[in-house]
Amino acid sequence: MSTMKTLMERLEAQKSEGSPHRALWEEAVRQLVDNVRAWLKVPEQRGLLQIDEQPLELSEPGLGTCRVPGLTITTETQTIWMRPLGVEKTLAGEAFRVEIWSTDAGFTLLYLTDGEWVLHDDSESPDDWPVVDENQFEKIMVKLVEA
């Protein structure tokens, strides 16, 4: 009687091949979401906005299913969504893409292999893409809220 041994070995091998990258992307998105929540803590505590986190499953070729969070930020006049879009080839190589947008403005954040989230801008070279730190994120949020 077949025990599916060969099939299981192949599936196990595929699973372990995908997991190092998957763990990297999952951790990177988790870190970004944690940073955003920390940066927005004061306005949230003052009741100026509300942050809701959604656990998501993202199917990616070669990676299997990534478990990554998304955010919905609600202000008095705007809803802002932050959602993972997946792995993409960019001018700077393979990157994990996250979109953040309201109905009038939107931005693309990329996680490159050097371990930093950057703000993607088509008009500039990858070296000029700004790192998404607290100051940069505040600029993004101001544009999203003003839109």
Add this chain to the structure above:
Amino acid sequence: MTRERSKVPALFRPRSVIQAYDELSSVLRRTDLSDHAREENRTQAFLATFAAMEGVLREDMDGRLAAPANDVLTGRLRLLSNRARAKKADVSIDDILDAWRLQFTQFAHEIGKLRQYVEYRNWLAHGRCISRPRSGQPMDPHRVADISRRIASLIPTWPGI
């Protein structure tokens, strides 16, 4: 940009076209054809099914933009629509597919597959007179139809569409 669609007969509606080409390509696959004719049939079925799938998504977008909904997909389509209007252009099918990937993350892989074939579809639709895109062969029309039906099953019925 809302288009006038109410006068399109039911047989030519995108969902009917997807069904028809799925049936047709099954029949022609069993018919004695030359390899070239068989490949050409596959290519045409892919093109028609892909175009119908685009029609389904554009109908849905019109419905969402006319509704007061404020979900992830509708919010993204509103942004795309506002950007396109500012440029006096249509929202591209690539952007619509990305919006769907953002909402239905569990189907991101399949929707992403369709997105890879946009360039190939454009090459076919414009008479194959530019260099052939890297995506090469057409996606199996049955696969396009399957994905389209799964996408269509997620679409609510919009009043007036």
